[in-house]
Amino acid sequence: MLSKKTKYGLKALTFIARSESGMPVRVGEIAGSESIPQKFLETILLTLRKAGILGSKKGKHGGYYLRSHPSAVKMTDVMRVLEGPIAMVPCVSLNYYEKCDDCPDEHQCSVHRLMIEVRDSTLKVLRNTTLEDLALKDS
Amino acid sequence: MLSKKTKYGLKALTFIARSESGMPVRVGEIAGSESIPQKFLETILLTLRKAGILGSKKGKHGGYYLRSHPSAVKMTDVMRVLEGPIAMVPCVSLNYYEKCDDCPDEHQCSVHRLMIEVRDSTLKVLRNTTLEDLALKDS
DNA sequence: ATTAATCCTATCAATTTAATAGGGATTACA
DNA sequence: TGTAATCCCTATTAAATTGATAGGATTAAT
Numbered sequence: 001m002l003s004k005k006t007k008y009g010l011k012a013l014t015f016i017a018r019s020e021s022g023m024p025v026r027v028g029e030i031a032g033s034e035s036i037p038q039k040f041l042e043t044i045l046l047t048l049r050k051a052g053i054l055g056s057k058k059g060k061h062g063g064y065y066l067r068s069h070p071s072a073v074k075m076t077d078v079m080r081v082l083e084g085p086i087a088m089v090p091c092v093s094l095n096y097y098e099k100c101d102d103c104p105d106e107h108q109c110s111v112h113r114l115m116i117e118v119r120d121s122t123l124k125v126l127r128n129t130t131l132e133d134l135a136l137k138d139s
Numbered sequence: 140m141l142s143k144k145t146k147y148g149l150k151a152l153t154f155i156a157r158s159e160s161g162m163p164v165r166v167g168e169i170a171g172s173e174s175i176p177q178k179f180l181e182t183i184l185l186t187l188r189k190a191g192i193l194g195s196k197k198g199k200h201g202g203y204y205l206r207s208h209p210s211a212v213k214m215t216d217v218m219r220v221l222e223g224p225i226a227m228v229p230c231v232s233l234n235y236y237e238k239c240d241d242c243p244d245e246h247q248c249s250v251h252r253l254m255i256e257v258r259d260s261t262l263k264v265l266r267n268t269t270l271e272d273l274a275l276k277d278s
Numbered sequence: 279a280t281t282a283a284t285c286c287t288a289t290c291a292a293t294t295t296a297a298t299a300g301g302g303a304t305t306a307c308a
Numbered sequence: 309t310g311t312a313a314t315c316c317c318t319a320t321t322a323a324a325t326t327g328a329t330a331g332g333a334t335t336a337a338t
Contacts, residue, residue, distance in 0.1 A: 059305025198336025
């Protein structure tokens with residue numbers, strides 16, 4: 001399951017990408033428009049800022065803005081920041097590899113091989129999708 | 140993340156598929172060989188039996204066996220039984236569809252569209268993989 | 279009968295998730 | 309200079325999920 005955190009984060013990024021004005025977007029505005037609890041969204045956008053995806057401006061007329069053009073914001077990056085590893089098992093993760101304690105030899109593990117295929121197919125989608133694609137309207 | 144339940148279940152199914160004798164396989168034997176807590180595995184195999192994937196024989200010399208040839212056991216079915224929906228959001232699930240409360244129109248939801256693509260690519264893998272594939276040794 | 283197995287359901291502890299709380303720090307601008 | 313608006317930070321909490329265990333009931337072979 002996709003966490004609410006990730007879902008809210010993606011919606012917020014889309015909202016910011018669509019807001020063409022170039023001005024920082026207030027958390028409250030996003031929260032209101034997208035039906036997201038504001039305080040929760042604050043922590044999410046903070047995470048995205050710390051990850052370098054968003055920038056922020058404090059104080060009156062402050063808010064969040066994209067650090068790069070939407071076409072340069074890859075879903076792989078966003079998902080890793082918000083949802084964590086893309087792989088479904090750590091022993092198959094490119095960025096967060098970890099050995100399983102219940103596997104003497106992962107090259108003979110049937111689950112391992114299946115999960116590599118799932119990971120690769122998911123990666124293909126996420127690598128080929130950017131925030132610009134998400135921000136397109138309709139269909 | 141793949142749950143332990145699913146991981147254990149897949150390993151157990153692989154073990155049974157590899158055990159060519161045709162005789163029912165005891166839970167204890169699988170648990171021992173695959174380092175799975177036996178009592179936990181009992182409940183998992185029970186689930187697989189209730190789903191029609193495994194059959195069982197009670198009493199002495201009892202155990203679990205496959206109801207179909209490994210090549211007929213699709214990963215889509217196994218995953219749905221053990222892990223639940225393949226889609227990452229309910230509004231994109233083929234078998235467990237549910238509307239999101241925070242989406243006025245899901246056809247305009249950017250997350251929705253992305254998740255359809257992820258679902259389809261995962262489905263393609265899972266539909267094309269059977270227990271027979273998992274049971275192949277090595278690489 | 280005895281033994282060895284599955285079957286069933288309840289329960290528990292740990293973790294994760296979703297959300298809230300309560301301010302602190304910074305900035306615009308009157 | 310002061311005040312309102314905004315992001316920043318961390319802690320806490322409640323609910324849900326997960327992983328595992330417990331304790332027998334039932335069934336079948338010998």
